[in-house]
Structure formats: structure tokens, C-alpha cells
């Protein structure tokens with residue numbers, strides 16, 4: 001590898017928080033038994049929070065953010081990886097307590113890596129990224145966990161909130177490919193056609209899901225994926241039918257929910273928390289192998305904005321204001 005390479009570096013000195021693209025030396029990278037040449041990373045909501053001010057997740061500065069990446073192993077002393085292997089990294093607090101993927105090279109613990117499945121390329125892997133893995137976890141929970149693990153009724157009608165976001169848009173497509181009738185919730189009416197192109201049968205505005213929820217409303221959904229929390233999740237819980245699983249992964253609207261026990265004790269609704277950060281490697285490898293079957297990249301490509309590391313700095317504030325849609329793919333060689 002060349003000694004100098006490009007990375008986005010965060011720093012905090014007193015009240016002064018900075019984000020700069022820098023040319024850094026390989027000695028700047030910290031420990032890790034696998035060195036990866038990073039090809040792609042992406043911009044997730046958590047990345048945007050970290051880029052703003054470290055989000056209390058980053059404790060040591062200077063710091064390289066980027067919670068996920070795909071790339072090729074350059075050097076390895078880990079038993080499972082060798083030079084030339086194509087790998088995917090998401091979660092494990094990389095980009096928070098460890099240096100992350102907003103860098104042309106990353107040193108990482110090989111225990112965190114997944115081998116890229118053959119039916120995805122490095123670019124497609126990061127079109128998915130953390131959002132895709134989380135959407136896979138949410139979708140399999142809402143659909144397969146109920147049908148196969150709990151031997152429950154068939155999951156037909158499902159609802160997805162924050163539908164034009166990274167996790168939401170992938171969940172819409174995955175659940176639709178899994179054979180569900182998907183209702184997408186979005187605050188952006190100009191995304192209706194896009195959401196239908198992903199497979200949504202119907203689209204409703206977020207404002208319809210932010211009223212004060214009744215303890216039990218008319219049961220409409222066999223399952224749900226919630227990425228926003230707050231009142232939307234309260235209403236989803238009240239509208240979920242007998243035995244339905246609500247996969248909750250996000251808090252884009254609110255961290256609080258004000259609900260009653262009624263959906264849980266009268267309808268047996270399950271509120272199923274999703275955390276992709278520490279999912280086991282075994283589960284990740286299974287889900288990544290399924291991913292290629294559940295996505296139509298021809299359609300997703302239309303919503304992908306491929307950006308350089310430099311452009312990230314202008315885009316993350318818009319994501320925090322809920323003004324972005326689809327996926328931002330970061331090409332480290334752009």
C-alpha cells in the first residue's frame with residue numbers, strides 16, 4: 001500500500017469540532033489484524049449523527065468515522081482472511097470506538113468481517129451496507145420468525161415506516177420480494193412513485209400515523225418494520241393484528257413511545273427489537289447470502305447517489321433534517 005492515503009478525520013478541541021479530508025500516513029491507523037483497501041462506504045443516519053458532533057459515541061479524537069465498508073484484504077494475520085479476499089464490515093462499533101470506513105485503508109479486527117457473497121459485488125454490498133443488513137434482520141423477523149419459528153399465520157399485510165430512508169426503502173423491497181403486500185409510510189408525497197417502484201402496494205403519509213394512538217385500533221397489519229419510533233410506532237402497535245411481529249430498529253422521529261399493554265396481552269403482538277451492530281457473524285453470513293435474492297439492483301440503482309468523501313460533509317446535515325431519500329454510496333476512489 002502507498003504510505004499516504006485519503007481519510008475524513010474528525011477532531012474536537014474544546015468546543016471546536018472539525019471534519020476535514022486529510023492525507024494521512026498508514027501509521028495513523030490503529031490496531032487491527034486485517035488491513036483492508038476500502039472501496040465503498042455509505043452514509044447512514046448514525047454516520048450523520050457522528051459527523052455532526054461525535055454523538056457521544058466517539059470518545060477519542062482525532063477519529064475516522066464510517067460505520068460500514070466493503071473492500072479487499074491487503075494484509076492479514078487473522079486465520080479466516082488472506083490477501084485478496086473481498087470483505088464486508090458493518091457494526092461492531094467500528095466508526096465509533098474504532099476507526100471506520102471513511103478512509104482509503106482501514107485496519108480492523110478480523111472477527112468483525114464477513115466474506116462477501118458471490119452474488120453481490122463490492123459496490124452492491126455497500127448499496128446495502130448497515131441499512132441493508134438491518135432491513136434484512138427486520139424483514140426476516142416480521143415474516144419468517146412469525147411463520148417459521150413461531151409457526152404462526154402467514155404474513156401478508158405489512159407496514160414499513162420511514163419508507164424512503166435507507167433501512168425503510170430496502171425493507172419495502174425485501175418484504176415485497178418475500179411475497180407481502182407492503183404499505184409504506186412516508187412524509188414525502190413526491191416519493192410515492194419511487195416507493196411503488198420498490199414494490200409498495202400502497203403508500204400513506206406519516207401524518208396519518210401521528211395521531212394519539214388508541215390502546216387498540218382496527219387490526220390491519222400482520223407484521224411491521226419501524227425505523228422511526230415515537231407516535232408512528234405507537235399507532236403501528238395499536239393497528240397490528242393477532243400475533244403480529246413489529247420489528248423496531250430506529251428512532252428517526254423519537255426515542256420515546258407511549259403505549260399500553262393492550263396490543264401485547266390482547267393480541268399477542270410482539271415488539272421485537274433489532275440491533276444489527278452486534279449480530280453474530282453466523283447470522284450475518286446467512287443474511288448476506290440471502291440479500292442478493294431479495295433485491296433488484298436495477299430498480300435500487302435509480303435511488304443511489306454515488307458521492308465522494310468530500311461531498312459527505314455537505315450532505316450529512318440534510319439527512320439529519322430528514323431531507324434526504326434513498327442511499328448515499330461513498331466511492332473512496334472518487
Ligand SMILES: NC(=O)c1ccc[n+]([C@@H]2O[C@H](COP(=O)([O-])OP(=O)(O)OC[C@H]3O[C@@H](n4cnc5c(N)ncnc54)[C@H](OP(=O)(O)O)[C@@H]3O)[C@@H](O)[C@H]2O)c1
Nearest residue numbers: 045162163164165166167186187250251252253275276322
Ligand atoms: N438498530 C439497528 O441496528 C439500526 C441499524 C441501522 C439504522 N438504525 C436506525 O434506523 C433509523 C433509520 O436509519 P436510516 O439509515 O434508514 O436513516 P435515513 O436514511 O435517514 O431514513 C430515515 C427516514 O425516516 C423518516 N423520518 C425522518 N425523520 C422523521 C420524523 N421526524 N418523523 C417521521 N419520520 C421521519 C424519513 O422517511 P420518509 O422520508 O419516508 O418520511 C427518513 O427518510 C435510524 O434511527 C437509525 O439510527 C438502526
